[in-house]
Amino acid sequence: MGGRATEVAREPGADVLEQAAELLSGTVAVLTGAGISTDSGIPDYRGDGAPKRRPMTIQQFLSDDSFRKRYWAGSYLGWARFVSAEPNAGHLALADLEAAGRVPGVVTQNVDGLHGKAGSRHVVEVHGSVDRVVCLRCGQLFARGAIAERIESANAWFVGGATVTLNPDGDADVGDVADFVVPDCTVCGGTLKPEVVFFGEFVPRDRFQEAAALVTRADALLVAGSSLAVNSGIRLLEQARRRHLPIVVLNRGATKGDRVATLKIEAGTTETLTALRDVLLA
Numbered sequence: 001m002g003g004r005a006t007e008v009a010r011e012p013g014a015d016v017l018e019q020a021a022e023l024l025s026g027t028v029a030v031l032t033g034a035g036i037s038t039d040s041g042i043p044d045y046r047g048d049g050a051p052k053r054r055p056m057t058i059q060q061f062l063s064d065d066s067f068r069k070r071y072w073a074g075s076y077l078g079w080a081r082f083v084s085a086e087p088n089a090g091h092l093a094l095a096d097l098e099a100a101g102r103v104p105g106v107v108t109q110n111v112d113g114l115h116g117k118a119g120s121r122h123v124v125e126v127h128g129s130v131d132r133v134v135c136l137r138c139g140q141l142f143a144r145g146a147i148a149e150r151i152e153s154a155n156a157w158f159v160g161g162a163t164v165t166l167n168p169d170g171d172a173d174v175g176d177v178a179d180f181v182v183p184d185c186t187v188c189g190g191t192l193k194p195e196v197v198f199f200g201e202f203v204p205r206d207r208f209q210e211a212a213a214l215v216t217r218a219d220a221l222l223v224a225g226s227s228l229a230v231n232s233g234i235r236l237l238e239q240a241r242r243r244h245l246p247i248v249v250l251n252r253g254a255t256k257g258d259r260v261a262t263l264k265i266e267a268g269t270t271e272t273l274t275a276l277r278d279v280l281l282a
């Protein structure tokens with residue numbers, strides 16, 4: 001009660017784009033979520049109509065070998081999908097805006113690597129990336145491709161044979177994985193984990209600070225394709241609100257940022273970011 005009334009625009013018509021362009025007339029920090037990647041074939045499990053699903057927690061992953069088998073089996077298949085996914089026009093529009101000096105960087109909750117593929121240079125992956133694997137004992141980093149090759153050679157029966165439902169964090173629903181061989185660290189034998197932030201895990205402090213610095217140095221914040229259901233997103237939004245930055249929220253469906261948004265656009269990210277780029281760079 002008593003806050004600013006948020007305007008909600010349901011169609012990215014010319015008037016709405018002009019209004020957004022006015023709010024985003026300076027430098028724009030961008031925060032993206034799963035919604036920006038759905039048009040690249042990566043499902044958004046928090047979006048409308050998505051099946052309800054509880055991601056594996058870090059406690060489960062660490063507690064039991066059966067959870068690690070399930071995770072790595074699903075994650076292997078998910079990674080294979082990410083590798084072949086292509087950025088869509090929404091990702092490309094943000095890369096264009098960065099190249100033109102309008103967007104100093106993109107903070108993303110996605111682990112699919114599509115902003116980098118689209119040509120964005122300054123990308124803060126607050127939830128990590130499926131491209132890297134870390135040893136939890138000695139800290140050694142491995143390229144995901146090398147780990148995938150080890151999984152393939154140790155699990156020939158599994159690779160290519162399973163029918164799966166892929167989730168956007170690179171996990172998947174898999175069948176019987178009791179015989180799945182999980183790779184361990186070749187340096188020390190420790191447990192390997194994709195360098196992604198699990199449900200129940202905190203975003204590393206330095207990574208969050210890099211994201212926060214992007215927001216506090218910008219003139220405005222644009223949230224694209226995120227329902228802001230996760231804590232790190234809400235904290236960044238709060239940084240922008242405290243600095244009285246204009247906040248534009250572009251998402252299909254309600255978000256936790258709707259009340260503090262200066263402008264809410266209920267529309268898809270692919271077409272709206274493309275149109276917004278054209279207006280901003282005209």
Ligand SMILES: [Zn+2]
Nearest residue numbers: 135138185188
């Ligand atoms: Zn190790």
